[in-house]
Amino acid sequence: MKAAPSVLITGGAGGIGKATAACFAKEGYRVSLLDLNEAVHEAAQMLSTRAGQVQGRVVDVADETQLIAAARWHLSETAGKCDVLVNCAGISPKGQGGPFALPEITTAQWERVHRVNVTAPFILCRELIPVMAERGFGRVINVSSRAARTYVPASGLDYHTSKTALLGLTRALAGAYGRHGVTVNSVAPGRIATAMAQATRQDFLDETLRMIPAGRFGEPQEIGELILFLASEKAAYINGACIDANGGIYMT
Numbered sequence: 129m130k131a132a133p134s135v136l137i138t139g140g141a142g143g144i145g146k147a148t149a150a151c152f153a154k155e156g157y158r159v160s161l162l163d164l165n166e167a168v169h170e171a172a173q174m175l176s177t178r179a180g181q182v183q184g185r186v187v188d189v190a191d192e193t194q195l196i197a198a199a200r201w202h203l204s205e206t207a208g209k210c211d212v213l214v215n216c217a218g219i220s221p222k223g224q225g226g227p228f229a230l231p232e233i234t235t236a237q238w239e240r241v242h243r244v245n246v247t248a249p250f251i252l253c254r255e256l257i258p259v260m261a262e263r264g265f266g267r268v269i270n271v272s273s274r275a276a277r278t279y280v281p282a283s284g285l286d287y288h289t290s291k292t293a294l295l296g297l298t299r300a301l302a303g304a305y306g307r308h309g310v311t312v313n314s315v316a317p318g319r320i321a322t323a324m325a326q327a328t329r330q331d332f333l334d335e336t337l338r339m340i341p342a343g344r345f346g347e348p349q350e351i352g353e354l355i356l357f358l359a360s361e362k363a364a365y366i367n368g369a370c371i372d373a374n375g376g377i378y379m380t
């Protein structure tokens with residue numbers, strides 16, 4: 129019998145990460161979830177009951193040792209095979225619901241944002257893409273943001289730069305590994321109804337909503353379904369792309 133495909137998802141206790149896990153679990157994937165929040169165990173248990181094989185692990189993705197151990201744990205649970213990596217964990221520091229101004233951003237905050245939003249995806253790619261390339265198949269989906277595509281007043285400049293760097297990582301890896309059957313893409317969600325949105329001040333949310341042609345915020349599952357598609361065989365010719373999912377608030 130053919131082994132189930134496997135996926136490693138960071139930020140698996142969060143809104144988009146958990147919804148993405150549900151999409152993959154329903155399709156029969158073996159899912160490993162990483163998150164700083166202990167709720168990752170609850171998420172894994174709930175999804176296992178409803179859909180299939182989901183396991184969770186508490187990991188600070190900003191800690192390289194923990195992250196590498198988690199990548200190896202995933203491989204040990206899947207007989208050394210990783211089909212899909214979804215880099216979804218992310219932080220967007222806010223003070224009173226809005227972005228910190230330039231003089232308020234400490235170097236420690238800047239570095240933490242970049243460690244979580246860019247360095248962790250780099251480390252996981254370094255651990256897992258060679259394993260995918262050896263088998264001639266792999267999919268990496270990096271969760272970037274509309275803030276990597278244009279200026280978003282509700283987001284800090286540390287968030288803007290880190291999510292833009294993630295697009296550069298995506299393109300460089302897509303170019304380097306396309307010939308090995310590995311595609312690397314990004315998704316750039318607009319405002320999605322999750323805890324991250326709840327941490328944003330109401331006036332920013334009202335202004336954003338007014339500007340979205342779709343007239344609503346996105347649902348986490350809508351991003352999960354997009355990620356699932358990018359992971360599929362059907363998406364084999366999409367490589368190095370950034371797919372906007374924002375209800376039309378930003379169009380190219």
Ligand SMILES: NC(=O)c1ccc[n+]([C@@H]2O[C@H](COP(=O)([O-])OP(=O)(O)OC[C@H]3O[C@@H](n4cnc5c(N)ncnc54)[C@H](O)[C@@H]3O)[C@@H](O)[C@H]2O)c1
Nearest residue numbers: 139141142143144163164188189217218273319320322324
């Ligand atoms: N919600 C939105 O409007 C929106 C828009 C654009 C992009 N995004 C991106 O989508 C991704 C998911 O965000 P979300 O909206 O689901 O928010 P969320 O806050 O619900 O989920 C983020 C998850 O990342 C986890 N996380 C944070 N730091 C971590 C660390 N150091 N180690 C491990 N896990 C850590 C959190 O515990 C949380 O579960 C993020 O990368 C975010 O930047 C969200």
